[in-house]
Amino acid sequence: MTRAFITGITGQDGTYLAERLLADGVDVHGLVFTADATSPQVPDAAVLHEGDLTDVGATAALVRRVAPDLVFNLAALSSVARSWEDPDAASRINSTAALGLLEAVAALPGDVRFVQASSAEIFGEPASSPQDEATPIAPVNPYGIAKAEVHAAVGVRRAAGLHATSLILYNHESPRRPTRFVTRKITSTVAAIARGDADELVLGNLDARRDWGWAPDYVDAMVRAASADVADDYVVATGESHSVLDFVAAAFARAGITDWEGLVRSDPSFLRPADATELVGDASRARARLGWAPTVAFVEIVGRMVDADLA
Ligand code: GDP
Numbered sequence: 001m002t003r004a005f006i007t008g009i010t011g012q013d014g015t016y017l018a019e020r021l022l023a024d025g026v027d028v029h030g031l032v033f034t035a036d037a038t039s040p041q042v043p044d045a046a047v048l049h050e051g052d053l054t055d056v057g058a059t060a061a062l063v064r065r066v067a068p069d070l071v072f073n074l075a076a077l078s079s080v081a082r083s084w085e086d087p088d089a090a091s092r093i094n095s096t097a098a099l100g101l102l103e104a105v106a107a108l109p110g111d112v113r114f115v116q117a118s119s120a121e122i123f124g125e126p127a128s129s130p131q132d133e134a135t136p137i138a139p140v141n142p143y144g145i146a147k148a149e150v151h152a153a154v155g156v157r158r159a160a161g162l163h164a165t166s167l168i169l170y171n172h173e174s175p176r177r178p179t180r181f182v183t184r185k186i187t188s189t190v191a192a193i194a195r196g197d198a199d200e201l202v203l204g205n206l207d208a209r210r211d212w213g214w215a216p217d218y219v220d221a222m223v224r225a226a227s228a229d230v231a232d233d234y235v236v237a238t239g240e241s242h243s244v245l246d247f248v249a250a251a252f253a254r255a256g257i258t259d260w261e262g263l264v265r266s267d268p269s270f271l272r273p274a275d276a277t278e279l280v281g282d283a284s285r286a287r288a289r290l291g292w293a294p295t296v297a298f299v300e301i302v303g304r305m306v307d308a309d310l311a
Contacts, residue, residue: 003027008074010039012176016219018046029066056100063104070226072115083143094146113226114164120279122148130282140274165225170237170281174215175308190251191309204270209241209278214296224290237281238294250302
């Protein structure tokens, strides 16, 4: 039986990945941060191990004990906004801990496969769109800097023979997205406005354009990458970008609120020191070599999130 080890199993992607692998008959193990409450969405059938990923020695010992065939590194300080508040934590969790895990996996015997959740943030403020695997890596925030370091290390380990893949994931959303991300902040606030529990939606940069996909599709890319004959780097993206304001408009439309312009304002306190104007990815390589394709369109993603928040 194949055994998987997932860091970040309590997060949006971790819960979807655990469900998917269990359905595929995989024995699923996950690392849960000792101080964290377990997410109710983590399936009961997953075996959870308490620990702190930043304790590199303890994590390496755990990996040796679990002896997985597949390792998915999804644990991260996952938001760019939080990485500005605590750059040191972004570096320790997203970089140092990930590098330690990568080395621990490389030291395991047998054909062990490593999948790293990298990010479009490694491209910083790219000069052109869409980006692909050849786009220059030039991060502009602490989150992107840490992800870029691990992306490079995965490439080095792959060249040395490890089946290690770095997935350059663009923003991917679902009703499980925490409200610190703009999409869920919008859908939860629009639902609150629809219920009469809130009277305005206060955001930062309304013009930023992002490539928003459906999180379970991105988990499907992780599974495909792990089972591919050859490891590589892959952009995982829909290829379509929309502005934050487009997302707002689609959310109000789904909630049936037509006169919404006066309910939305931009507050400078939510602006970031640096923020890419547009991030949009070209996933041609993943489509061709992994047979991957996104299955849920933008308006439907917004709709599903609004419906979940209204319910
Ligand atoms: P990120 O791509 O991981 O940083 O995901 P976010 O959902 O946090 O941010 C996506 C984009 O939305 C960025 O360009 C933000 O600057 C922009 N944005 C605009 N208003 C807000 C807000 O109120 N909260 C957050 N989190 N992002 C906002």
